[in-house]
Amino acid sequence: MNTFTDSTFDGFLLGIDGGGSGTRVILADARGVELARATGGPSGLALGVERAWQSIGDACKRAFDAASLAFDWRDCALGCGLAGVNNADWLAAFLGSAPPVRALGVESDAYTTVLGAHGGEPGVIVALGTGSIAASLDRAGACRIAGGYGFPSGDEASGAWLGLRAVVHLQRVLDGRLPADDWSRALLRHTGATDRDSLVVWLCASNQTAYATLAPCVFEFRDHPAAAQLLAQAGREIEMLVAALDPAGVMPVALCGGLAAPYEPLVPAALRERLRAPLADSAAGALELARRAGTHRKRTLE
Template sequence: MSSQTEYQICAVDGGGTGCRAVIGRSDGEILARAAGGPANYTTNPIQATENLRKAVDQALSLAGSGALPLERTVAHVGLAGIMCEDDSQALAAQLPFAHCSVSDDRLTSALGGLGDRNGALLAIGTGSFAAGRRGASVRFLGGYGFKAGDQASGAWLGRELLCHTLLACDGLAEPSDLTRAVFARFDEKIHRLATYSATSDPSQFASFAPQIVEAAGDGDPVGQKVMRDGAAYLNAALDALALKETDAVCLIGGLGPHYATYLAPRYQALIAPSQGTALDGAMTLARKHLETAS
């Protein structure tokens, strides 16, 4: 890429609930932001590509006359469901940027949240993963998708609640106000609950997460059990990352902060605010890509 040509940068963050795009000048000044629909590459690569392109096009339109065309844009895209280098290259080839690097959203989230700090990031939303940073090295745990993982996530919590509710209906588990409320939602008809459980996607399971968090805070035993079970996985992940007393632990995502009081005391003492978002991490990588390519 010629150093005589002016370029702008673009950052994209995408996941199961939506995607976000930022257009900025090469010096980091933000020109415009836009949002789009779901963009999980594993779940639906065609939809993910279409939605992120729409978000980028909208951001470019909002930037107005101060923006350069995408053919003079260096971008980094961090997307949920990018599982390997083949995925990265396949997606990059479909995007109209001058130069584009693609990673999964775990990397952009870790860099955005931890910044230059050592420590761990627990990203708990519809899905989940853990990341540990030590210097330039970043290690990831989880993020394998709802069917094979995403423990402690909103989707996982919702599924666990529905499973417990069905067991309570069969007399194999203790009911609670929470399970009775769930059963009432399905007109107390077990076949409706079972059918919903069999056909729901992660976002539908995750829709129960706010109800679980609230019930657990009010002392509901099932709500507390599900939250404790999720926290057990998170504590195990932090154990595996071998944190030091000077490290930071960042809790991000819609559910991340709600797990703070469920973590082991030694990890509660390390909790620190996130320095930024996955979109900030993508912007950092886009700027680095521009420096490397120039």
């Protein structure tokens, strides 16, 4: 996955991993040799297609700057693993707004994550960040998905899912339904609220990214009874996602994303024994998409 020897593409490859909290880019030459990495703002499609392309463009420009190269979309084959592409309208709008790139491949960030995590071999991943989704890859290369229905009804065990439930504790404290404690005071600090009315203002203005900012506070107070109960529920949700894709329990499993490390000791023991460190990240999987897109376009033109 780290090298590309086919000489039919002579531009640059860009692997893009885009979610609700940020964008990560790998820039490589036509052989797949990595030249630079960069990050940018959120590019999950739920936050808007214009914002997604802006974040992607900014991050790509930073990668080219880091490699001391001139940035021109026309020289680039892009592989994008993005949150939200399962919404057909969002995907169509994203493709319709694409800059004049040499080639473009777009898949779910779940697909690029499982592709990178297991090096194209069979396996299961649960991607845990602002949102969440699980995916498996079988020996035939077929990808199956579980979860990932989006905030607020889905994305179990994600940062946004945790934050949405954590703030309920704060609401109860502000009403006097529960006594104030260190966790509620920490949640107040994170939201910037001081009372009921100011919390309502925060709630009305918040999206999935804002709720996800409360997730670290849940892990910080994991010994609090309500936080512990919430994290235990999240662990069971992760286990259910894996079981849906691998009911026989025979494939390796990788937890991926920003919340993978804090969740690892909290998932049920039977699943924890099957966990393997991902071989590479979603941006690396997206780089493989870019390679395929560039190769396919060149061969189509010949």
